[in-house]
Amino acid sequence: MNNPLIEIKDLHVYFRVFGGTLKVLNGVDLIVYPGERIGIVGEMGCGKTTTMKSIMRILPSPPAIIHKGEILFKGKDILKMKTTEIQEIRKKSISMIFEDPTAALNPVFTIGTQIKDVIRFSKQFNEKKNKKTLNANAIQVLREVSLPDPDRVLQNYPVQLSGGMRQRVCIAMALVSTNNMIIADEPGTSLDVTIKDQIFRLLKELVVKRSTAIILVSQALGEVKGMTDRVYIMYAGSMVETSDTNDLFSKPLHLYTKGLLAATPRLTGGGIGEGIEGSIPDYLNSPIGCRFYPRCKYSKPLCKKEKPPFFKVSKGHSVACFLFKDKVMKGDVNEK
């Protein structure tokens, strides 16, 4: 297989606060190949946004400390790069779409100003940068995200647009010069259902057309189902399961994944499954060993002492759980 685009190896990120250190990420492993569509599903507080911000190097550095680990972009460690190199990456290779499009757009500048700024700094369009070409480029960019009446939108301020339109503008800005990867951090959370559907379809269409890789971060399993090829399930600071998307839904292995699936309300009815007992661990006094241990019905003493590594159970499907330590016991472990 070709070389990975992004490879996160054993990333540990801590935050220094009153009362100690929040050990949020304790060993994140992630691989994205060029053109791949990856989903990361995890609940609030599991560290998905922290991981994504680490890739973009936009974590606020006094409270955040990168304790250990590497993030390799095309083989080079992002965490050790100089500011100028990172800026090049942000300009040309990776960009990010945030959860709240209202907060991501500057309210005192028009959409036109903001998009033209991005275009100017991107050096994507190689023509001379005078007013007319900038304007034409901006309109072209807005057309690509199916914004009706781009001329008018350029003159508007963010507050005059609806939530869905703002998110389209953010996607447009992210796609201006990005060649390699987009990180979409819960892009549909603040949107209405029908608008969210449109945005996701747009995003899928665009990344497929340009063969850009995408990391889609979400709290809901349903959102990643149609959009991604591979999914990671994240819990309390590390990945607990990864597989091809369809396999995850048909054959979930980790108990957390199963709990999430059971708790998701179904359109077919039948009541909602029980939630998962317990809550996420306290990052201030995080236990060594598997962080899911206190909530796990099938835990063993080993789970308390050691953090489980990934065990490959079948092609493309790995799970970080000692129950699957012997690859032979592929499907029967769950029944006890």
Add this chain to the structure above:
Amino acid sequence: MKNEILIVHNLKKYFRTSQGIVKAVDGINFSIEEGETFGLIGESGSGKSTVAYTVVGMYKPTSGEILYRDKENISINSFKRPQRLKKDIQIVFQDPGTSLNPSRTIEQILKLPLKINNIGRNYEERHNKIIELLEKVQLPLDYLYKYPTMLGGGEKQIVNIARALAANPSFVLLDEPTSALDVSIQAKIINMLMKFQKELNLSYLFITHDLSLMRNVASRIAIMYLGKICEIASTTTFFKESLHPYTQMLLSSIFVITSEEEKLKPTQIISTGEIPSPVNIPPGCSFCSRCPKKMEICGIKDPEMLEIERGHVVRCHLYSK
């Protein structure tokens, strides 16, 4: 025939803003039976929260009536309502972050409804009642002296529910109680709400935009768009034989995780267009700008609510004959 605990008749709530009159709720009719969970679905601008706030008394209706237990007209601001009504009708707000006073401890927050409604004759009794409440909602007792900022989102919402239940109400409005929460906490809270409903014979008006959640919670559902109700039906009918084009558009937009669910989604209607601003609603049916089945009459005349069969009403010209 079961008693109807709430009857809403031609309710309207308009707001005057600098851009014009916003018709947040524009003539809706529905009723809720005692002990049932009535669902209200809608996207932003639909007016569903305004309905809840008007029923609970935060707003005074512009016109229309709200009848409580078939006899009392409660279409008045809560300041004018008698205390026993305020005790009987409670609300749980959507955002757990802003519905708890950050300067008060959990104990103080839970004590307030007890004090106002004279539950418990002295400090000791009230303290015991609060402990009982915490045990009922499965929160650890040491949370009594914590401040809301020390709690997670799910726990805050559980405190909100405990506060609503502290006064022994009969009718609880749940305005998107789990929208800001994780799926696993949502499951826990919804199961808790269902349990309490059975135990205490509560009636719920459940508002959400999550159709999959509504499927498992409500017995009857109303769908709102720009201040008007488009369709009301029992849950099974709603998901199997919906009639209104907006209902079908909404159903086709949701994200599902199994193939059985995919089969339930109507595929012929794909979501298009934006939700228009509620300030200047064009004449005719409010949905016609996005409706794939629009006819000429839709742009001229607003359709009437028609009863297709018992318990199933829809407001659409497609069924007008």
Add this chain to the structure above:
Amino acid sequence: MKNNNINFEKISSQRNRLGRYWYKYSRNPLSILGVITIFIITFMAVSAYYLSPYPESAGNYINFTEASQPPSFVHFCGTDVFGRDIFSRILFGLRLSLLMAIVVLSLSVPVGVFAGLVAGYFRGKWISLLIMRIVDIFIAVPTLLMALVVCSILTPDVFNAMMAVSIAWWAWYARIVYGVVSSVRGEFYIQAAEVSGASTGHILFKEILPNCLSSIFTKMSLDVGSVILIGSSLSFVGLGAQPPTPDLGTMVADGAKLLPNQWWIAIFPACAIVIIVLGFNLMGDGIRDMLGSEEA
């Protein structure tokens, strides 16, 4: 027993909260300096009688043999034209300044806060408009000017000076609280209390007021310095403390005429004023940082 455990939780949770406040406060070394300065000054003021080497200098004392002595080991800050020890007079003067700050704030803050609460809660109604227009009037007149006018109408003495400054001061608190209340008013937890049937008094004092406290305390600590300065200004022009009561402003006024020859008579009291005001300002900044970021 259950109750014992819960009480323990109550105490430890409050201790935890204080601990967090101190952590935030102590991030800035200047704030620590402010607190230390205030401690020292307060200690000196409270024990002025015991600390001062020549307590009689605070009263009617004349000793021309010791008059106008420059600073020495015998008189740390020298003596003034009457032979009174300036260091002792500064200690007693500190007392007066701090007392003035306490009295003025004790009078003006409750009145201002109450007015702000009512005006903010009943925003849009006539009572709110009335209160805020009165507030506007009081704010429009410069504090010192108003205090001067009041003092010159009444007999000039310390008590009247305090009254005058209090009258000028309450309006600022009304305005600050009005701002906070207006924003807090629409929050869901206030609506929840209203629809549950809580009385207006409960909502104003138990729900809304606690959220205003951080702004109020911040302003109070920054105000101490300003009140002391205004008090000193009034004494400087002769409208505050009357001789022989030692007051920092009066001492500066008396010594100003003798500059630059007997410089110590004016400079040391002036330094004392600067140190107090600086100390309270640093502490006030620290309190603002500590309480302002109390979001999480």
